Amino acid sequence: LMSDNPSAIKRFAEEVAPAVREHVAAARARPRREPASTEVIEAGSTEAPQAAASRGEAPHTAQAPRAVTRPGTPNTSGLGVTPTPAPEVRLTDRQLWDESTRPVAPPPPPGHVYSARARAVGQHLIDVHNHLRRELARLRDLLEQVKKGTLSAAQARGALHEMTMRQHNWSLGAYCAAYCSLVTQHHTIEDGAVFPHLRRADSGLAPVLDRLEEEHVVIHELVLGVDRALVNLIRQPGDFSELQEAIDLLTDALLSHLSYEEQQLVEPLARYGFYPGQV
Template identity: 50%
Template sequence: MSDYGHPLEFGSFLTPAAADPTRVVALTVLAEQAGLDLVTFQDHPYQPGFLDTWTLLSYAAARTERVRLAANVTNLPLRPPAVLARSVASLDLLSGGRIELGLGAGAFWDAIEAMGAPRLTPGQAVQALEEGIDVIRRLWDATARGPIRVDGEFHRVVGAKRGPAPAHDVGIWLGAYKPRMLALTGRRADGWLPSLAYLGDGDLATGNRIIDEAALAAGRRPADVRRLLNIGGRFTDVGRGPLHGPAEQWAEELTDLALTDGVSTFILATDDPDDLRRFASEVAPAVREAVAAERAGSRVPPAAAGDPAPQGRRAGDPAPRGDHAGEPDGRSVSTSRTGMPAADEARSGGPARQSVTVADRPPFPVTPTPDDGVRRSSTVVWDEQTRPTGPAPDPDRTYTTHDLATGRHLIEVHDGLRGELAQIHDLIDQVEAGTMDVGTARSHINTMTMRQNNWTLGTYCESYCRIVTTHHTIEDRSLFPHLRRSDPRLAPVVDRLEQEHHVIHEVLEGVDKALVTLVSAPDGLPALREAVNLLSDTLLSHLAYEERELVEPLARLGMR
């Protein structure tokens, strides 16, 4: 067993397709909103169907705030290391320390040679990579005195000035498979980044052994080298093979890779937004919990994929939803209920309305997302004061971990819808700035979960059953009848929620109509902005109400 003790991280591996350049950026934003730690892009400068990866990294860094970014992996034969070092340091400074450096020695030599770089043998390519690492590290060492001199066979730097230094200690991760590259990883790199599809049985263990031995011989610790892994697979209701099955199967397999082979960063190769959401919301928390439990000495099966990730996340990661440990009264405090920057919230200019509270309810272990009462639009589509309330929780009742996961998952599903709302605001900002056409924005919105039928509880049912009861399916509309049957006191709440679903669909249709109008009427942007503001008011108010009334009943009544 090789567990190097690194904190677990989860990321995405995206295709920088030039045919639809806005899509890869939208997926990057989605990955951040879903809670992933890292977004990476292929780097094939000889591929005319791809965007230039370093241009894309710069654009993506400007469109995100938290997620870290990297090429996976940078093609060093076509990126001179001295220039690359300054590119990485510059973008790291501009992004607030969010850039990492994946490096490769080169593989597709016909294409590389066609772009003007000399063809190298495998041994020469490894030597050139090691010389490149030397150049990069020396240029980043801005505190050392004197100019840089590297007199290598393939890379020479004679008298170059040092700097700038990156904003943080940028990790150098090598895409390595063969013994010479693996040994170089152990001697000089901060991470090993292979792809699972290119590895055979036992290759991870063999690679770890070579890296560990090389690290020790160089006076380093094996734990100085993080183990990353590009993975691919399919989410299905029934298991059909490795990483081809339900989310809990993925969690079990990744947990084993973490504890047996020391992998601490899992990077999913997909351009499917639903897969990114599931990977972030269902697989990652379960793997984190299982690995944390094993490290603490009590193995917990990773099937409880609805539970939040344990404490001990990286600095800057979002806190787990539904617990809010550390708040004096156990409730969450949110500066932006849409997930947008505070500046975007502040510019809404909409009147604030008092949110409805329910008095005398005993505390429940899972805290619904509160309605902060901020409204962007002057239009009112329903009277919030007439919303019925359900029964108060029984103060003597106890809830199992499974019960709480059932209630908590509704909040996690709603967080996905809140993230989509933030995307809509971002799309409209791009249309207003002229960086996206109206048709593209409309296309993006029409693929979102909130545009599908029965989006609220239907999405919850579908997602939850994939996590908890994958051996059978449940119709989208089964949950409301179940709640009515199980506790008739909930009937007025369920009726009101169904009515609000219809209203929200009408509001969404208003957004779509405003987009269509904008195509022929360039002065229609204010009307579009107003339609989106109204969508924010209705959707966020509704989600908060639904969580307030249903989180405890879902924990108490389950999904039977």
């Protein structure tokens, strides 16, 4: 990841960025689903046929109230696995989505007992997300090191300064390319395999999964923004403002998204697994 090889950026531009663009285009091409209703559907009542038809689903009988907690509140009290909260402080003032409109997953069946394996499956999502969080922290730390190194190198002489600065920029570029690829692969796996499985297992999760997929599209746009800022940095060494803003936006959005996803999916994953037959 820390290779000083410019081919890393070239490879990102030729392979990863086009794949991200295809993923974004495919997500945009999917028919938009109607937002989930915020009404509480009592256990044993029948969902309005119009509401089910609007989502292309057959009417079904609700087994439990749907809107029982505010958006962002996890239903994991009996699971023994704690989702990671989103940071209280944001790095930017831009609002990429309205968090108050995030749907909430249906509560688990009353008295449901989770096995040790089920708890481990739920925890696995947090573990994967923690890896993304650590890598994001490393990316931000590397950017700060490069910025400090650039200031020091400005006192160096001529060609040595130019060479040092470019070398640091290519190292940052290689890491950015690798991290953006990691985020893209993670979301592609979720959208292509995990989410369809959860939809089949529990149709009540559809509003949450729809929202998560929409947020994936926004995050992929931000990944492309990091790519563009990186290319501009290589063209104009020393000006980190655009890249800093792009990484700050990605940080705010990704950490908020990962927390929301954990709050809503850790418990369902403990019951249904990442794939059929896992739990």
